[in-house]
Amino acid sequence: MVSDAKYGRTDSTKCPHSSIDASKTYDRFASVTTGTQEICDLKQTCLPSKPRGGDPYPGVYKYLNVTYECLILGGWGIWEPFGDCSATCGNGIQSFQRKCNNPVPETNETYCIGDHIQNLECDASPCQGSWGCWQTVGHCSHSCGNGTKLKVRECNNPVPTNEGTYCEGENTTLEWCNLRECPVYKWGHLKDLNLTKEELKDFMKEEINELKANLTVDNKNTSSAIRRRISASDDRPSAASFGYFGVVMLATPIVLMVCLDFNHLFPECVKRRIAK
Numbered sequence: 001m002v003s004d005a006k007y008g009r010t011d012s013t014k015c016p017h018s019s020i021d022a023s024k025t026y027d028r029f030a031s032v033t034t035g036t037q038e039i040c041d042l043k044q045t046c047l048p049s050k051p052r053g054g055d056p057y058p059g060v061y062k063y064l065n066v067t068y069e070c071l072i073l074g075g076w077g078i079w080e081p082f083g084d085c086s087a088t089c090g091n092g093i094q095s096f097q098r099k100c101n102n103p104v105p106e107t108n109e110t111y112c113i114g115d116h117i118q119n120l121e122c123d124a125s126p127c128q129g130s131w132g133c134w135q136t137v138g139h140c141s142h143s144c145g146n147g148t149k150l151k152v153r154e155c156n157n158p159v160p161t162n163e164g165t166y167c168e169g170e171n172t173t174l175e176w177c178n179l180r181e182c183p184v185y186k187w188g189h190l191k192d193l194n195l196t197k198e199e200l201k202d203f204m205k206e207e208i209n210e211l212k213a214n215l216t217v218d219n220k221n222t223s224s225a226i227r228r229r230i231s232a233s234d235d236r237p238s239a240a241s242f243g244y245f246g247v248v249m250l251a252t253p254i255v256l257m258v259c260l261d262f263n264h265l266f267p268e269c270v271k272r273r274i275a276k
Contacts, residue, residue, distance in 0.1 A: 001037075001041055001042075001069050002033065002036050002037045002040050002041055002066060002067070002068045003033075003067050004031075004033055004066070004067040005032045005033045005035075005036035005037075005048070005065070006029040006030070006031060006032070006033075006065045007029060007031075007051045007062060007064050007065075008029030008057055008062050008063075009026040009028065009029070009057055009060055009061070009062050009063065010026060010027055010028075010029055010065070012024060012026055015061065015063040017061035019060060019061050020060070020061055026057070026060070028056045029056055029065075030051045030054070030056045035048070035049065036048045040068070042071070042073070042110060044073075048064060071105075071106045071107060071110050072105060072106040072110065073105060073106075073110045074103065074104060074105030074111050075102040075112060076098050076100060076112050076114065076116075077098050077099045077100070077101050078098060079096040079097070080096060080097060080098065081094060081095075081096055082095040082096055082097040083095050085122035086122075087122070089125050089127035089158075089161070089162070090126070090161040090162050091121060091122070091123060092121070093120070093121060093122065094119070094120055094122035095117060095120075096117070096119075097117045097118075098116055100112035125162075126160070126164035126165075127158050127162060127164040128160060128164045129155040129158070129159060129160035129164060129166045129167040130155070130157045130158060130167060131153050131154075131155060131157060131167050131169065131171075132154045132155070133153065133157075134151045134152070134173070135151065135152055135153065136149055136151050136175075137149075137150045137151065140177035140178045141177075142177075143178055144178050144180050144182040145178070145180075146176060146178070146179055147177045147178040148175065148176060148177060149174070149175055149177045150172060150174060151173050151174070151175055153171055154171065155171070
């Protein structure tokens with residue numbers, strides 16, 4: 001690190017030259033500390049430029065007197081693994097780190113330049129294939145009585161990589177389903193006998209007659225017949241008169257409505273009557 005830099009001549013014996021008189025005293029210089037610091041700080045070698053403020057000793061051989069202190073620059077150590085590979089098999093990522101300790105820098109200004117962590121691809125062992133979960137495909141083959149359904153699985157947990165072996169075993173299987181017994185029908189066994197229609201009728205004759213007997217309607221036991229038997233007749237004149245009166249009362253409004261709307265209901269008839 002540069003602490004001071006002077007350009008000029010303050011001693012007749014330093015940097016001897018034919019233009020220098022040893023018996024003469026020289027004491028002129030220009031400070032170039034700032035410019036030299038900008039060019040030389042943290043450098044192992046540098047070439048300072050001339051001062052910008054002019055020549056302090058025209059015609060005299062001059063020199064640059066620099067006062068500096070050597071600092072230890074940091075240097076990177078070797079890359080070392082930082083953690084494990086991200087994958088247990090196949091290609092993964094692994095972090096590596098290095099330390100600024102070769103040598104250790106003296107100050108923060110001389111710290112190593114560059115990244116101290118990097119991620120590199122790591123090549124683990126081949127991934128052997130492993131089966132995923134069983135998945136049901138479709139429905140049960142029967143609604144009852146020991147059906148089966150298809151189940152499949154894929155070699156994707158994980159998928160084999162880097163020449164890893166494929167999963168061993170079958171990727172399909174059948175599983176029992178709907179194990180409950182089917183309902184038993186009285187004539188269910190007949191479908192396996194390949195009988196004709198006439199043979200089936202003869203075979204089921206007794207059962208058919210029994211069904212007919214159970215399904216036949218007895219007219220004597222219908223609700224209307226029962227009401228007729230249990231309802232008493234009313235022969236009183238007042239009862240008959242009351243019935244006739246009710247019929248007249250119901251029919252009168254209808255007759256009036258038809259008479260009032262006759263012209264609208266039958267306009268053609270009205271026109272013909274007027275024309276005559």
